[in-house]
Amino acid sequence: MPRRLLPVVVLLVTALSGVVSADARSDAKAQVEFGISVAAKGLWKEAIYRWERATQIDPTYGAAFNNLAVAYEHEGQLEKAGEAYERALKLEPNNAMVRQNFELFKEIHDRTNQSNQSQNSQSQTP
Amino acid sequence: MTVRINRTNLKTLNLKLLSLTLLVGVAGCASFYEIPIETPIAAKLDVSAFQRVFIAGFLAGGTDDVDGNVETVRLLRSQLRMKSNLRVIDADVLPLMDVASSSRPQGQAAGPGAEPRETPQPSQLKSEKDLEPFEHIFADADYWKRIGEEYQNPLIVTGTVLFTPHSQSGMVQREQEVIDPLGRRRVEPVREYMERKGFILQEKFIFIDGRSGTQIYSEALREERLYNQNDNTPALSSYFELMDEIIPRFLSTLSTQRVRGSRVLIK
Secondary structure, three states, X not given: OHHHHHHHHHHHHHHHHHHHHHHHHHHHHHHHHHHHHHXXXXXXXXXXXXXXXXXXXXXXXXXXXXXXXXHHHHOOOHHHHHHHHHHHHHHOOOOHHHHHHHHHHHHXXXXXXXXXXXXXXXXXXX | OOOOOOHHHHHHHHHHHHHHHHHHHXXXXXXXXXEEEEXXXXXXXXXXXXXXXXXXXEEEEOOOOOOHHHHHHHHHHHHXXXXXXXXXXXXXXXXXXXXXXXXXXXXXXXXXXXXXXXXXXXXXXXXXXXXXXXXXXXXXXXXXXXXXXXXXXXXXXXXXXXXXXXXXXXXXXXXXXXXXXXXXXXXXXXXXXXXXXXXXXXXXXXXXXXXXXXXXXXXXXXXXXXXXXOOOOOHHHHHHHHHHHHHHHHHHHHOOEEEEXXXXXXX
16 A cells, blocks of 8 residues: 555655745745846845845745846955856856856956955065 | 838838837846946055045156156046045145155165266156166155155155157058948058057056055056157147046055946846
């Protein structure tokens, strides 16, 4: 009897996990959409909160990491932005929009690094 | 005014309208959203310890047509007044070349070879190497400390300005408008040999702590501009053009700059 039930149980668990992950994605999507609407109004801190929530609810949601990276960038938290972009690209390696955002970010980040390096090499402390 | 629309035009118009409707429809359902952002780039130098900045003066060379010392001081002061939180000290520009000429490098004993020299004309100083014998003034901590005490311990900005005439000849690509046998206008790239003249601006900014008289940071910047030989661009106007390129980089040392751009948010 238990042997006969095994495939049913497996099927049930698989179906349930699908439902749970679909639920997580739809919850995360709601957070992402709300984040976009507040970011459009300039409320970037609130947007960061929403997108951080989205990445906690569904850590496989690449768009949430992309948006979070954009918000970090806007707030000047460049290290965090870089990490979030990398995570987004890992989840969605073929997404041209994420890639384009990351390229633009790298341009600014590299420039900042260059100026910091030149400061280190040129500064003369007493 | 009446516009006549024939059948072909109507067809094209219909097609255009259809594609526009499709585009609007696609954009409406789009799962992305382009948003403008401003990325703050932190200042290279932490100036939180200072409330005032004193653009003291510069060792200037290159040409007699532009007073590199006075013009640079004036321009930097006006830019800092607009774009920095530091209070800009409005005082006479230091005749730094005279000061450097009349003083000896620190630690150099008085002797026949260590006599104060005459102040040279800017046009006599053609290269950075020519300015080097006067640069000991930047290491004179006592001098800068005295200046600092006089102006309530500001951040002092000084350095060198070398604004030199420059000419170059070679192949240059430019765009030329041509009209083909059918009377259509086209723009074509044309390469031609050209004599050009202009100026090179080399600036070294030295930031000194007015409390101790010591250097805290220095940055060297260089820009050049060449004009068609027939243009007769005045030296002063070229100097301002070159300073337009240099000033944002100077300001980014002292204050946070914002880089504008746009990114795509995804649903």
